[in-house]
Amino acid sequence: MSGDVIGYRQPALDDLLNPKSIVIVGLSARAGSTGRRILANLRRSDYGGAVHGVHPSGRDVDGVAVYRSLAEVPDTPTVALVCTPGDTVPALVEQAGAKGCRGVVVYASGFEETADGAERAARLRELAGRHGMSVVGPNCLGVFNPGRDLWLTATHYGADLRAGPVAVVSQSGSGCILLTGSGRLGFSYVVSSGNETVTGLADYLDYLVQDPSTRAIGIVVEGLTDAEGVMAAVRKGHGNGVAVVALKVGRTELGARNVASHTGAIAGDARAYEAFCRRAGIVTVTDFDELTEALVALSTVRARPDGDRVAFVGLSGGEIGLVSDVAADFGADGASGAVRFARMSPGAREEIARILPDFATIANPLDATGQLVGEPERFGRLVETVAGDPGVDVLAVVLDAPPSLGERLAASYTRLLATLPGVRRRSGKPVIVLSNYGGGLHPFAAEALAGSDIPVVHGTRAGMAAIAAVTSAAARAGGATGSDAPPGTPAAGEDAAESLRAVRRALDASPAGQVPHDVLAELAGRYGLPLPRRVLAESAADAAAAAASAGFPVVLKTASPKVVHKSDVGGVAVGLTTPSQVIEAYEAVTSSVARHLGEPAPLVVVEEMVGGGVEAFVGCVHDPVFGQMLALGAGGTLVELQPDPALSMLPVSPRDVTRMVDGTPLARLFAGYRGSPPADAGAFADLVLRVARMAADLREAGVEIDLNPVAVLPEGRGVRVLDLRIVAAAVPRPAP
Template sequence: MNLKSLFCPDSIAVVGASDRPGSFGCNAALNSLKSHTDQVYFVNPRKEELHGRKVYPSLGDLPEPVDCVMICTPQKAVNGILQQAADLGVKSAVIFASGFSEEHTEEGIHAEEEMKAIAAKAGMAVLGPNCAGLLNNVDKRNLWGMACSFDMETRRTGIGVLAQSGFVAMSVMGHVGLNLSYVVSSGNGKIVMLEDYLDYMVKDDSVKVIALYLEGVRDSVKFTQSLKEAALRRKPIVVLKAGKSDLGAEATASHTGNMAGSSKAYQAVFQKYGVIEVDCMEELLCVAQMFSVLHDRMPKNSGIFGLNSSGGANAICADLCDLNEICLPKLTDEEKEEIRNYIPSFATPGNPLDVTTNSFGDVENTYGLLCLLERMDKIGGVTIGNSIDIKEGKVSVGICEALLEARRRGLKKPYFMVPSVEGTPSARYKALLEENGIVLMSSAKTAYRCLSLFLGFLEYHPERHNLDGIGRAVEPRGKKVGAITEYEAKQLLKQAGVPVGNEIVVRSAEEMKHTAGLFSYPLAMKVSSRDILHKTDCGGVRLSVKTPEEAEQAFSEILEDCRENCPDAEIDGVLVGSMAKPGVEIILGVKNDAQFGPLLLVGLGGVFVEVFRDVALTPCPVSREEALDLLGSLKAKRLLNGYRGSAPKDVDALADLIVKVSEFAAQEKELQEMDLNPVFVYDKGEGLQVVDALMLTNSDRESTVPLGSWPTGE
């Protein structure tokens, strides 16, 4: 599907054009006239002239076929007009009307299915229904259906806005300070989907950063392919994901007919592809604007120097940088001495630095200090703690002029203006500063949070991640999900190269006598049953079994206890093997997400997994570098790296295990869920062992794993 006719039509017809204030027909007609094309036509059988333009009775009466129709009629008339447009060869349409699938009525769903069929047959790109429209500030096309004061003649470009909410899109477009390339309100998004618009913006060089308000995706494969393309292009995507809470998820489903996927799954996908996730609209706009202004002046590292005009602002800067984990590199004694040349004798050199108000008002003094910071390789950018809602005040004017002078004299480092509180900046200086790659931030708390997110993007390296094969969810195929035995699970893992101990399933007391001498003591003995997932709760586990006699007794007790506590369970026998020596307990888990496929979880295991919840989550498969990064994100990394005299653990072996498990999960088409808990990780060079394994698959899967061969020949 070619979206060019939708984003940049050479000719436009507004069907249902009107002069009734506030109506889609009136707004769309007036907005379309702002487009940089003379081929704009109005269609309304009850009007002869509107807004100084001739009006035609129908699409068939137009002097030429058009590229795009804006349909501004009520729901019942939409599909008839769309069919007429299709018959005339129109290649795109914008449909504002509601009353389709978003209302979950049989009539609305049927009408939207009919619309999809018309569009599919004709190859039409349809925006909507139930949308607010599209604005193209690059090619100057206005296909917006709401009241719009957007000035395409003066507004700078840079940000591509894509929103599954007309209100959000309209709010962003009304924010005068944003550099906007495109604004798209995707509406129901079942013909041209959100994923299609995202792909278009990722590949468009006029878009430097994408701001996405997301409720849910329909095509997870296409979505992640676009995220991969953006990651490889180093094009930032900033996402405000709705539906993180249970209540929010319910609200998004009723709003667009989308089911909001698992919030943790989305977070894992975002982290894998370097997507920047924000928590509110203010952060979305602030971060997007930062990237838009600095797209060709990105910091070379994440070290920040803070310049402030008072002691209070300096302390706030220090606290907020610490809170948001922003690096403030320490100064050498030599650097401190140089800084003394630009601050009063009573001031103290440091980072952050209280320059004092009077010094900040001196253009040459501030410029000299900026020159000094320019030479410090450890400094990637400079924050300036002062607002520019200045009313031509001396200090604020001095700061602005010093920053502009720094640019005029060739200084390159990024500068971030951070006001203590939100204000209305000087329009003149805002334009001058941003044209010179100087960012005007939101109020301090939001500013430093956004700066942290911005700097975090610098630390993302796509080459460390396996970005292929994500989004292919395992299909249950209508089958019930059920467990296989621990023995079966371990044998499948063993075939995939995962280290598991030698074990055997004993099915009778006679077999137990023959088995007792096959393993070194002590033994671990566990019930083997697809129906008993939590073996300890049913009395199905005996550990530290020291002799053959104890083993025979444990065998009888396990079967007796499990038959009493789980009378309906089908029991294969008892799983027997040598006990693994203790190590650091790690959990590796897999959960098949309905949209993004298998997700891998790694964290502190054993009984601690529910207590501390020290885990990391990512889509499968992963690279080895990615596995190491996951382990490095855990608090438990201190246990793995050696803590208070303990030996470092075999992190390399654990990383290899993570890769193998992730590849197994991505390839095993019937897998729905898996827990390897605990995995004992031993000292460096000694490897690890999977001690316990729980695996859920499609329940009518036929086992391909034999229970073993026995000395008795049974």
């Protein structure tokens, strides 16, 4: 297989993962040394390529010729395994490049993860780029290729590992150890990627989704850098029928957000990551149990479901109830996929009623009752009927067979399970067995499914995550990933260019990095953002005149660019109905703001007061890894206390906006909460799309956009943007 022909992001990666020859740099006779353990692994697997060693001593080790330097090695090794301390690595990598090595594995730490390692890492990147090499690590365990039984690692994962269709890329070495030690999976490649100084997650994914032996990829992520490259690789995988499942650990802020924007304060790493995965089509899980079971299901199931409608059939009412409870947690259309209960057709329900006892309740999940435990023929007819229903996409059979189950009951369960392969073949739909016990399956029961593409997933929650992974991966592969919006959705060319120029000029002239009201008003008019009537004033008398112009009742609020949260500093007065109230409010607001700022703040804005409706917010921030992110949710003074605002990458479509709103309290508020009239949800959705278009046009200005609150008035009356702010985005710290 030639990487250059296939077209990998890093052509040398194919040579690194499938080397014809190896040199172990730092190979010594010392027992327990990294090089000695790598050599032991190569010997155990009977690696057929040439193996050389390099060490200043020049003493051979276990029959392997050891040279004093890389230059002395008689041929050109494909890969150099550098087993020396971090401070020696750059010089050795330079020698490997000069020798013509295609790849390097660096096990040592002391690079980006240390205070003085950044320069060393930069040197490593420069050398790899100059010589066209791929580099695994630094700070990693290396690579394991079970298909060739090839160990480019000093770690021995276990004696019973088998080749299979699952690839793993883990930035955490312990993630490789856990997954390989689970005993649940067969592997094509296991890569401990470490710091990913040169070869990153996007490179590995681009290679693995093109590998014919790989059907599912599990990634353990501590931090993402090349989000665009990862997305491109994952989408390439969809076309090849390869699903990617991600477990992210350490969900901290990707970068400092010293930003004066409401939206910037709430757009944290975890939500941005979920929005990215949703758009990319990556299935997400929350722990290693879920990751393991999702990979079991995705690597075993060969039939792609047409949708996410799942029918559950079990033999215990209590356990069916548990399944119902847990499945509800997977009901939202999130990155991790959805599990929807299938609605069975009248014909299927009638047939089920003929099969089950009279006292059984026909529902989904379906309790087939314990009467069927000893009747495999009857059970087979039942699951055949359920799987054959056109409204069912996936059949999930809930059946527990823990390892210490009594032999009589295990034999009964085995006969029930033995009916499933035939059902799977005849229905053409995926069949998954869900065991509520997470500790394994009785071998008698497991034998009934041997050789089939019916997975047994363990644990109620982890198993449900696996079922959601199957439905989600199918949706992604079928083209349901991300947005149906056209890329960019910009304004008319010159309007977009003028908006960008105006914002840049305003920011250049503003020490506070904030776009002033006159430019905001111009942008609002251009993009159709309905602001209330408003007038600026610098004195009490001017404020009273402005109120008469805007029309009572009015709101008076500070226009100081240094104030972020106006209500926190006494910078807002509402419900003013007379000129005298406006004058009193002017004095109170400007005095309060001046006390907080320590300087005069005479400028205020007087605007018409918009009453009623639901307060919402919408905004756009720049995430340091994922780019522009649109956020929305309940607005007003509680915006930053909202635990889960909805986020999406740009561009967005009407479908995206509907999904975002449905994932927040706005859905209930818009429907008419506690007797309130329904709100104009359509007008709000249209506003969100207009904000997204403006954000796309202003992308190059590096700004954050904040509309909070937005008054969503009763149905048919539209929306009003009560506060619009555009500020320069803070420069974030690099992602961890």
